[in-house]
Amino acid sequence: MNTIENYINSGILELYVFGMTTDDENSEIAKLAANNIEIKNEIDAIEKAMQITSETFAPEISPAAKAMIMATIDYTERLKNGEEYSIAPMLNKNSKVDDLKIWIDRSNMQVSEDYETIDAKIISATPEATTIIVWLKHGAPIEVHDKEYEHFLIAQGTCTITIGEDKHNLVAGDYLAIPLYIGHSVEVTSDIACKIILQRVAA
Template sequence: MAADEEIREVEERAATDPSVRAAINNFSISLEKNAIKNAIAPPAVVKPFLMATLDLMERLAKGETLGSPPKMHSNSKIADYEDWLNRPDMALTPYFEGVYAKIIGYTPKIITAIVWLREMAPDEVHHSEYKNFLIVEGTCSITIEEEVHNLVPGDYLAIPLYKNHFVTVTSEEVCKVILQRVAA
């Protein structure tokens, strides 16, 4: 990393010397090409949850007070989340690509979201968080390692740490779930 004085010197030289300016520009282009050539595609669920986070930040900036959805457990019911499920702004957007989410609760330990899945959610393994599902609409199968769990509305499933799992939507309609990520 260059010192402040060195940065100033280079900027001054670039402002007055076209060859320095061209060298910096060529180096920048080379860096960009290298970054594109070696780019790694993020997992498919990154974009929907990044968009959900931005949506949450916008809602909070507009004055929304974030609620506290209950922590999920084996006796959780859809009715436990009706305050969020019945809100008109917690609806599926018509232009979603495959996974869409709305965050309804956030603490440093627990993130709760309403998630819509069109076909599937790719396989994952979690090392630092538990993942809990409560099926609201539609049906799906969640495969944990080799074990398949066929789920219908009202079903709850907890994903253990260190286990490969993925979701496959089995209904014609979009599968809507409450997803809760809990820090281990």
């Protein structure tokens, strides 16, 4: 892979289009785009995709989708700024919150002060699984997955997760796996936000 391909794949051009790069980075990217057609075309493609996505989905974007978009940008930025790449352990019925303590306690993995209903921070992402810290103030609406399993480990607070007709009342330390093809929703039952380690595993 050549230097230009590495640059394009680094994620910095997406951050540039989103307006999240520094003045120095903006200057560097502008110069590169002026002298390299591949970079210019990539910026144009990102801008076009963002415009199409905005026009198509912006009026209906959910708080959860917005939180995940922002979490992805945050994760990309953290890696770009030198965060060491690491992979969280796979969650299962024997998992403990302390198994993820090295990520949970990090200063850059804390909830945003001004979030409205949901916030998220990505711990790690691989083709097999994405592990995320999620904070829910009220809950999450019903959804169905056909391409990924969801695993929940409650880190703080309490919630009720309904899978089909079955209700599961969960407290800190509890684990729950969500099967494919069955609708499920989350209702927060504690006075504080429910902090969840969510892992999405490719089916």
